[in-house]
Amino acid sequence: MIEQALLKVEDLAVHYGDYVACEQINFELFPGEVLGVVGESGSGKTSLLKALSTQLTPDAGRVEYFSDIKGLLDLYELPESQRRQLTRSEWGVVHQSPRDGLRLNVSAGANIGERLMENGERNYGSIRQQAETWLENVEIDIDRIDDMPTTFSGGMQQRLQIARNLVTHPKLIFMDEPTGGLDVSVQARLLDLLKKLVSQYNLSVIIVTHDLAVARLLAHRLMVMQRGRVVETGLTDQVLDDPQHPYTQLLVSSVLQP
Amino acid sequence: MSDPDYNFAYLDEQTKRMIRRSLLKAVAIPGYQVPFGSREMPMPYGWGTGGIQLTASLIGLDDTLKVIDQGSDDTTNAVSIRKFFRRTTGVATTEKTTEATLIQTRHRIPETPLQKGQILIYQVPIPDPLSFLEPRETEARKMHALSEYGIMHTKLYEDIAHYGAILHTYDYPVMVNDRYVMRPSPIPKFDNPKMDNMHALQVFGAGREKRIYAVPPYTKVKSLDFEDHPFEVQRWENSCALCGADNTFLDEIVVDDHGERLFACADSDYCQTRQAEQGGQR
Numbered sequence: 427m428i429e430q431a432l433l434k435v436e437d438l439a440v441h442y443g444d445y446v447a448c449e450q451i452n453f454e455l456f457p458g459e460v461l462g463v464v465g466e467s468g469s470g471k472t473s474l475l476k477a478l479s480t481q482l483t484p485d486a487g488r489v490e491y492f493s494d495i496k497g498l499l500d501l502y503e504l505p506e507s508q509r510r511q512l513t514r515s516e517w518g519v520v521h522q523s524p525r526d527g528l529r530l531n532v533s534a535g536a537n538i539g540e541r542l543m544e545n546g547e548r549n550y551g552s553i554r555q556q557a558e559t560w561l562e563n564v565e566i567d568i569d570r571i572d573d574m575p576t577t578f579s580g581g582m583q584q585r586l587q588i589a590r591n592l593v594t595h596p597k598l599i600f601m602d603e604p605t606g607g608l609d610v611s612v613q614a615r616l617l618d619l620l621k622k623l624v625s626q627y628n629l630s631v632i633i634v635t636h637d638l639a640v641a642r643l644l645a646h647r648l649m650v651m652q653r654g655r656v657v658e659t660g661l662t663d664q665v666l667d668d669p670q671h672p673y674t675q676l677l678v679s680s681v682l683q684p
Numbered sequence: 685m686s687d688p689d690y691n692f693a694y695l696d697e698q699t700k701r702m703i704r705r706s707l708l709k710a711v712a713i714p715g716y717q718v719p720f721g722s723r724e725m726p727m728p729y730g731w732g733t734g735g736i737q738l739t740a741s742l743i744g745l746d747d748t749l750k751v752i753d754q755g756s757d758d759t760t761n762a763v764s765i766r767k768f769f770r771r772t773t774g775v776a777t778t779e780k781t782t783e784a785t786l787i788q789t790r791h792r793i794p795e796t797p798l799q800k801g802q803i804l805i806y807q808v809p810i811p812d813p814l815s816f817l818e819p820r821e822t823e824a825r826k827m828h829a830l831s832e833y834g835i836m837h838t839k840l841y842e843d844i845a846h847y848g849a850i851l852h853t854y855d856y857p858v859m860v861n862d863r864y865v866m867r868p869s870p871i872p873k874f875d876n877p878k879m880d881n882m883h884a885l886q887v888f889g890a891g892r893e894k895r896i897y898a899v900p901p902y903t904k905v906k907s908l909d910f911e912d913h914p915f916e917v918q919r920w921e922n923s924c925a926l927c928g929a930d931n932t933f934l935d936e937i938v939v940d941d942h943g944e945r946l947f948a949c950a951d952s953d954y955c956q957t958r959q960a961e962q963g964g965q966r
């Protein structure tokens with residue numbers, strides 16, 4: 427039996443005027459798989475993530491998503507209302523900056539509850555209870571439920587972003603440098619939590635990072651990008667321990683050496 | 685007689701036609717905010733120039749106009765607007781809700797149920813219910829277009845989480861015809877149930893923000909709430925000290941120099957009519 431890919435990307439391209447942010451991107455992502463997209467800044471990895479997660483419309487190519495509920499969907503052929511509905515129920519996005527991923531002017535509980543309410547939940551008690559559960563799941567004290575996210579540490583804000591996304595039990599999560607700007611010890615705790623949640627909820631994840639240590643810890647497979655193109659793909663250990671492309675070799679040697 | 689120095693109802697005919705066209709669109713799409721080319725009026729925005737422009741576009745020689753402010757016919761604002769239309773149209777004005785064909789209002793819906801054929805014209809300061817929650821206007825427009833209103837409940841959630849109850853007592857958001865979330869203008873939430881399935885046409889004008897919206901007669905209007913925190917209107921322990929009504933919106937009035945207070949209907953016409961029926965004690 428051939429497993430159905432969750433996401434299938436064909437010849438995707440993003441341009442900014444004459445500038446090519448990324449092009450000729452082809453890959454498949456399977457249920458429960460974590461794909462790391464690595465490369466330096468300017469390699470096109472963030473543009474790619476945005477085009478995949480409907481934050482910007484690609485200039486060419488196709489993105490197909492297999493929904494348990496709705497079957498195979500061609501993302502950019504879908505009416506916008508359905509695309510938005512999908513992104514706030516079956517998908518999640520964890521941004522590098524909490525400013526982009528949280529509503530800073532409402533409480534932690536409301537941040538978690540927002541997606542439930544967007545999806546039609548109208549029982550306050552139930553929203554409250556699910557918010558508490560998800561605070562616990564991301565190791566935030568439930569006494570903080572009515573506090574503003576601005577009173578949280580950077581690590582807590584990222585964990586709150588994760589809770590806010592996972593509350594609707596999405597299948598697919600996009601992450602853009604989720605550990606960026608955090609202290610090393612805080613990073614480690616966040617990565618452990620992510621690893622645990624990924625396996626517990628059988629999440630598929632596309633994570634963009636310039637940090638190969640993060641990629642090694644979380645990703646099953648890697649896609650290495652340089653100047654908007656994918657130059658190498660493979661299992662994470664294979665790519666990092668035995669890089670084939672000269673650019674990957676450079677990337678690995680410059681980062682992994684003490 | 686109207687003042688010959690002005691066109692009938694002050695606005696020129698072309699402007700009135702333009703406003704009526706926007707109004708027809710608003711009536712056709714209940715609760716949807718229609719942009720319109722709002723004109724300068726000879727009074728400040730705070731006086732309700734949106735409502736005044738709607739009244740000017742709707743009023744005809746056969747109409748009878750009533751103007752209320754917080755339920756009262758005799759505040760400065762109500763008196764000035766009434767005088768403005770008497771001078772520029774010469775049409776009859778009244779304080780009786782039952783006699784009016786057009787009722788321009790600021791902050792209240794009359795207690796006397798409105799009838800088929802009447803039009804209630806609201807003055808609106810801020811038209812968009814999403815404006816404080818979603819600062820990006822294009823995104824807010826998209827949320828209206830796609831009926832994505834989860835964020836409205838986020839605000840209600842916050843009230844309950846922090847204060848144990850939904851705090852909005854004025855301008856309480858409503859869902860119109862199961863499609864658009866709408867601000868009813870700063871009427872007390874006490875008046876919200878009157879909007880539901882009302883026999884009269886309700887039109888809303890925001891002058892500074894250049895928006896018109898409407899609720900046609902017999903349209904469903906539902907106040908937003910949670911299943912376990914249902915919408916409730918304000919209640920008073922007192923009855924009206926003047927007419928004895930126990931089901932109206934009451935104002936607290938200071939009656940003498942010693943700070944003596946009493947509660948009376950905010951709707952002066954309703955209260956006086958009841959008093960007259962009880963034997964004309966006033």
Ligand SMILES: [Zn+2]
Nearest residue numbers: 924927949955
């Ligand atoms: Zn009374």
